[in-house]
Amino acid sequence: MSWGTPRRVNRTFRTVFAVLCALSAALSQSSRPQHAHLSLILDRTALVPTESDWIGLRFELDPGWHIYWTNPGDSGEPPKIVWHLPVGIQAGDLQFPAPQRIPDHSLIDYGYQGSVVLLSKLTVPAGATSKQAEIGADVKYLVCREVCIPAKDHLSVTVPIGGRAKAAPEASQIQAAETHLPRPLPRGVRASAASTQDGFVVTIAGKSPSMGQATDFISADEQVIENIAKPAIDIGKDEVVIRLKKSEQLNHPISQVRGLLIAGDRAYNIDVPVASGKAGVQNRKLQKKVKE
Amino acid sequence: MKQIHTSIFIVLTLFVASALAVKVGDSAPDFTGTDSHGQTHKLSDYRGKFVVLEWHNNGCPFTKKHYESGNMQRLQKEWTDKGVVWFTVISSSPGTQGYVTSDQENDYMQKTHAAPTAALLDPKGEIGHLYGAKTTPHMFVVNPQGQVIYNGAIDDKATTDASDISNAKNYVSDALREALAGQPVAVATTRPYGCSVKYAD
Numbered sequence: 001m002s003w004g005t006p007r008r009v010n011r012t013f014r015t016v017f018a019v020l021c022a023l024s025a026a027l028s029q030s031s032r033p034q035h036a037h038l039s040l041i042l043d044r045t046a047l048v049p050t051e052s053d054w055i056g057l058r059f060e061l062d063p064g065w066h067i068y069w070t071n072p073g074d075s076g077e078p079p080k081i082v083w084h085l086p087v088g089i090q091a092g093d094l095q096f097p098a099p100q101r102i103p104d105h106s107l108i109d110y111g112y113q114g115s116v117v118l119l120s121k122l123t124v125p126a127g128a129t130s131k132q133a134e135i136g137a138d139v140k141y142l143v144c145r146e147v148c149i150p151a152k153d154h155l156s157v158t159v160p161i162g163g164r165a166k167a168a169p170e171a172s173q174i175q176a177a178e179t180h181l182p183r184p185l186p187r188g189v190r191a192s193a194a195s196t197q198d199g200f201v202v203t204i205a206g207k208s209p210s211m212g213q214a215t216d217f218i219s220a221d222e223q224v225i226e227n228i229a230k231p232a233i234d235i236g237k238d239e240v241v242i243r244l245k246k247s248e249q250l251n252h253p254i255s256q257v258r259g260l261l262i263a264g265d266r267a268y269n270i271d272v273p274v275a276s277g278k279a280g281v282q283n284r285k286l287q288k289k290v291k292e
Numbered sequence: 293m294k295q296i297h298t299s300i301f302i303v304l305t306l307f308v309a310s311a312l313a314v315k316v317g318d319s320a321p322d323f324t325g326t327d328s329h330g331q332t333h334k335l336s337d338y339r340g341k342f343v344v345l346e347w348h349n350n351g352c353p354f355t356k357k358h359y360e361s362g363n364m365q366r367l368q369k370e371w372t373d374k375g376v377v378w379f380t381v382i383s384s385s386p387g388t389q390g391y392v393t394s395d396q397e398n399d400y401m402q403k404t405h406a407a408p409t410a411a412l413l414d415p416k417g418e419i420g421h422l423y424g425a426k427t428t429p430h431m432f433v434v435n436p437q438g439q440v441i442y443n444g445a446i447d448d449k450a451t452t453d454a455s456d457i458s459n460a461k462n463y464v465s466d467a468l469r470e471a472l473a474g475q476p477v478a479v480a481t482t483r484p485y486g487c488s489v490k491y492a493d
Contacts (some may be wrong), residue, residue: 147389
């Protein structure tokens with residue numbers, strides 16, 4: 001028998017296993033994206049000088065895999081993009097739709113599973129003379145499911161400039177992504193925040209049907225709110241009170257509470273100054289009195 | 293009776309929950325760990341020395357950033373040369389990323405020229421849970437009196453990109469430098485970054 005003793009068999013298997021491991025490690029380190037398929041999508045078939053258009057960076061993720069929001073939560077890293085644009089064309093900051101809470105062992109991450117489109121506004125100057133533009137992007141991202149894999153991808157799309165711009169086939173995906181972008185609070189609704197000994201109380205005052213659907217608050221800043229502690233939300237008649245637990249890593253006073261209020265399928269930007277301890281409570285009492 | 297049991301349970305739960313979170317200024321929870329050579333180390337036996345605890349997972353890209361660049365090994369060498377005790381702690385449970393046998397860890401340390409005082413194998417996550425280690429890397433510094441003086445990230449660049457290391461502010465080195473000079477640690481608590489520690493769920 002060429003396999004020899006059991007020990008040799010064992011060794012052979014171990015060698016084969018080691019080679020396989022090395023091979024898979026080599027594959028995962030290649031620049032070929034793994035577990036995510038990326039593409040650039042546009043909302044119109046052409047760019048029009050002096051106008052702006054959404055461009056979307058779409059991630060289609062394998063089941064169970066996720067990428068990260070701007071605040072990744074307890075672990076992870078948000079994707080980064082470097083645009084390569086023809087002279088004169090500008091791309092705005094990447095805008096992220098509201099993330100999900102993703103449990104990761106004893107941690108909570110903020111990110112996306114399934115598919116997600118990150119948006120950026122492209123603007124074309126008035127005097128653009130070229131007939132078409134090649135929009136390029138280098139994307140670096142971390143994709144995780146139990147384990148994390150750093151990946152990078154180069155994407156490009158060529159689009160005509162001027163002429164008749166019609167809705168592109170992917171326009172509906174861009175629109176869907178746009179509705180999930182954080183928006184300002186509805187008119188007549190105001191937020192305030194106060195610091196307590198071990199947390200923050202954010203009060204959303206004003207009548208709005210959507211506020212009654214509030215289910216979550218996700219901090220935009222790292223190291224401020226304890227991610228694992230889900231906020232306590234009390235929905236009153238015309239007031240929503242959100243109690244947040246301070247992060248153990250927060251060891252200095254903060255001036256603003258920033259984050260997303262999740263209500264139904266919408267996310268609202270909250271960015272409010274923090275009234276310190278007693279003053280904050282007094283303020284809220286005063287507001288109540290005024291209302292009464 | 294049932295109520296009494298419930299309240300005892302709640303009190304215990306609170307106690308355990310607060311014990312999990314090791315805060316700067318607390319006395320470092322004592323533990324006995326076994327290293328990759330089979331030797332045991334008791335933290336309190338190292339009173340009188342600074343001790344660094346480094347949570348490790350050899351497959352985590354955030355850990356790889358610091359090992360493939362040689363940054364972690366440089367730090368280990370620099371500080372152990374100055375008398376600091378450095379424990380690499382591996383809390384990955386069997387079957388998860390980063391779990392290693394003693395032989396595998398010794399091979400790894402030899403190949404990567406890692407130079408900690410010892411690599412503690414913690415497959416049950418006992419030391420990890422005792423300190424509330426969240427990520428790899430997650431770093432703690434204990435002073436000669438046995439107090440935690442740093443808890444958090446290795447540096448201020450929460451990325452997997454090795455090119456960020458040269459511009460990073462290394463919190464562990466800063467803490468050690470300040471404490472060795474008899475100064476208070478300026479940045480003593482930060483958000484640890486990296487991969488989740490792969491505890492047995």
